[in-house]
Amino acid sequence: MKEIRNISVAGAGTMGYSLAQAFAKFGYPVKLYDLFPAALEKAKKLIAINQSAEVEAGELTAEESAALQQRIVFTDKLEDLADTDFLVEAILEKLEIKHDFYGKLCKIVADDAILCSNTSGLSITKIAEAVTNPERFAGMHWMNPPHIIPLIEIICGEKTAEETAEQVRQIALKLKKKPVVIKDAPSFVLNRLQQAILRESLHIVREGIASPEAIDDVMKYALGFRYACFGPFETCDLGGLDIHYNISKYTWPDLCDDKEPFGLLQQCIDEGRLGVKNGAGFYDYSDGKDEEVIKRRDDIFLKLAKCLFEE
Numbered sequence: 001m002k003e004i005r006n007i008s009v010a011g012a013g014t015m016g017y018s019l020a021q022a023f024a025k026f027g028y029p030v031k032l033y034d035l036f037p038a039a040l041e042k043a044k045k046l047i048a049i050n051q052s053a054e055v056e057a058g059e060l061t062a063e064e065s066a067a068l069q070q071r072i073v074f075t076d077k078l079e080d081l082a083d084t085d086f087l088v089e090a091i092l093e094k095l096e097i098k099h100d101f102y103g104k105l106c107k108i109v110a111d112d113a114i115l116c117s118n119t120s121g122l123s124i125t126k127i128a129e130a131v132t133n134p135e136r137f138a139g140m141h142w143m144n145p146p147h148i149i150p151l152i153e154i155i156c157g158e159k160t161a162e163e164t165a166e167q168v169r170q171i172a173l174k175l176k177k178k179p180v181v182i183k184d185a186p187s188f189v190l191n192r193l194q195q196a197i198l199r200e201s202l203h204i205v206r207e208g209i210a211s212p213e214a215i216d217d218v219m220k221y222a223l224g225f226r227y228a229c230f231g232p233f234e235t236c237d238l239g240g241l242d243i244h245y246n247i248s249k250y251t252w253p254d255l256c257d258d259k260e261p262f263g264l265l266q267q268c269i270d271e272g273r274l275g276v277k278n279g280a281g282f283y284d285y286s287d288g289k290d291e292e293v294i295k296r297r298d299d300i301f302l303k304l305a306k307c308l309f310e311e
């Protein structure tokens with residue numbers, strides 16, 4: 001196993017600033033790289049907000065949190081990543097942009113540096129085409145916010161070495177995460193499930209059956225509540241397979257099977273509403289509501305993680 005000392009995170013957006021904290025919390029020095037200085041400035045501010053939530057929740061002392069923040073170095077120079085042992089890439093979700101990034105990166109880092117993409121579902125095998133020594137490359141799919149959510153999908157592309165997947169798994173365990181190792185398939189596992197729920201939710205709104213607010217309540221106060229503790233197979237076992245079988249028989253023919261995004265999602269995209277990151281999505285996040293919702297999310301998730309996973 002390669003000794004992992006220096007961590008790099010590429011892309012300081014929604015995922016990147018939180019990824020940097022996940023590693024820094026466990027003592028790793030982290031270089032957080034982004035093409036744009038403005039993204040790095042925003043990342044610094046958002047890390048401070050996350051950290052105040054962690055201190056308030058008793059996850060860290062104020063001193064530990066200050067030390068964590070000291071371990072993160074911000075840079076817009078790719079050359080600064082030369083001493084990387086382990087990198088997680090969280091840049092834009094476009095294959096050609098990722099290819100361009102890995103082409104440049106591989107000229108700078110050591111041949112045996114472990115490289116991982118946090119892609120939400122692009123093919124790991126395809127991204128690997130731009131990586132020299134692709135056996136040291138894997139998918140490492142974290143969930144937002146990665147410094148709190150326990151699961152990490154580790155995705156093996158056609159050329160990923162077993163040792164690489166194992167090394168990524170070991171790092172995930174060191175960060176007290178819950179890794180699952182899976183095969184490369186479009187959108188992996190989490191996003192296949194998440195997209196099935198999103199498509200059906202948009203369909204329910206389109207059909208006038210329920211509002212987005214009502215659907216969010218159904219998820220939060222029942223399905224999500226259950227799924228935080230028991231997965232779909234466990235849930236079926238608890239409810240009775242005959243019951244679920246019968247419901248499947250009369251419900252599946254009526255479920256959405258559209259092949260393209262539609263409805264409220266398409267409308268938001270057409271109007272440039274991208275969510276918390278630009279102040280409006282399905283809901284409004286103007287006038288400081290963006291920072292409020294991130295803080296509220298972190299507070300709740302920290303409590304939930306403590307309740308579910310603390311030994």
Ligand SMILES: NC(=O)c1ccc[n+]([C@@H]2O[C@H](COP(=O)([O-])OP(=O)(O)OC[C@H]3O[C@@H](n4cnc5c(N)ncnc54)[C@H](O)[C@@H]3O)[C@@H](O)[C@H]2O)c1
Pocket residue numbers: 010011012013014015016033034035036039089090091092093097101118119120121141142143144277
């Ligand atoms: N947002 C999520 O919930 C989520 C969850 C899991 C995985 N992901 C994946 O993580 C990756 C990043 O997603 P995000 O939501 O953080 O995106 P984002 O748009 O919030 O951030 C991307 C960042 O990458 C930077 N960037 C773009 N091109 C770059 C380049 N060539 N070199 C360096 N930096 C560059 C941008 O300036 C931006 O700061 C994507 O692959 C996405 O699919 C996102």
